[in-house]
Amino acid sequence: MDVEMMEVMAGMMAMSPAMSSVTAGAAASEDEGDLRRGPWTVEEDVLLVDYIDKHGDGHWNSLARCAGLRRTGKSCRLRWLNYLRPDVRRGNITPEEQLLILELHSRWGNRWSKIAQHLPGRTDNEIKNYWRTRVQKHAKQLKCDVNSKHFRDVVRYIWMPRLVERIQADSAAAAVVTDCGVEVAPLPATRTMSSPAGAYHHHQQLVPMPAAGASHHGGGGDGDASSEPIHVVTMSPDDASSRLRSSLPTEAHCAQFTLPSLAAAAANGVVGEVAHACGGESRPSVGDDVIHGDVLSGSWSELLVATTGREDAGGLPDFDELGDFEDNSLWSLDDIWLQQQC
DNA sequence: AACTCGGACAACCGCCTAGTG
């Protein structure tokens, strides 16, 4: 464990009230058997990070023993993957990420780890939590099941277009004001977003989905829909020193998203691309209200009235006016993008 | 100021699958 890592750990302790506040609580269960349970202490985190730093991960059960951790291998693995891993991104789910989650969930359902593969730095746990707390909340407001056709319609014809609108609006603002030192052209659907993972430079591309099994997770790897074009977002950390600091919420960076035309997508098979911008000083981003919450914050009834322009919308818009689509034909970003262009 | 409630998220649990002897 080098000094830098220790500094990072201290920073993480400072930013994680749960971690610091539960240290005493975790000790209460320390004597229950040989294995500890409950929240991890800073000391345990240091042990785990230190060991993995020196020996790498994997073989979690033996790793837990060798590292001197009185934890199950599973617990160590989870702690590492969901919290301590250097490239874990923390903070609010951006509109782009929301859009991607909605899109991918429409394809794969609750395949959280599979979805997470396309959102670098985001863990399956985080995406799962997002879905349960945000998306299912909206479904509940609509008094319908999250997997129902009605809710899928709402997502496709209201939520996702609004996300796209937000992304476009933010991109327009970003074209005027950017603190990244990078010229951002006012292209459609181009925006600058903020992210708490400030230490990273993101190179995000929407490219054809890689072959099944390319996942670092190794398990599963079912190749369903693997031939479909899909977002693949890659990230490359600048340097080791910044990695864990990326979890600090005060830092931000900018990344530029570009969603090219369908024509271009059809021509080269690339649905879109997200160009990287820069790291830099933290500042409130454009569309901060969105980034810190849902685009669909506010009541659904208001939203539906606003969308349909009818007071008597009756809870759901008249989707028949919006075009046909098969019941089992879920939306795609292409559809949303096309709709926005009309 | 005290209390309640809901959101957010870390952590655990149980099941499944792949690998190995």
Added chain:
DNA sequence: TCACTAGGCGGTTGTCCGAGT
């Protein structure tokens, strides 16, 4: 072929914290 083990994954629970009353 079968049993065992490790790892992965999705579902669920527990806890903290902030907003609202």
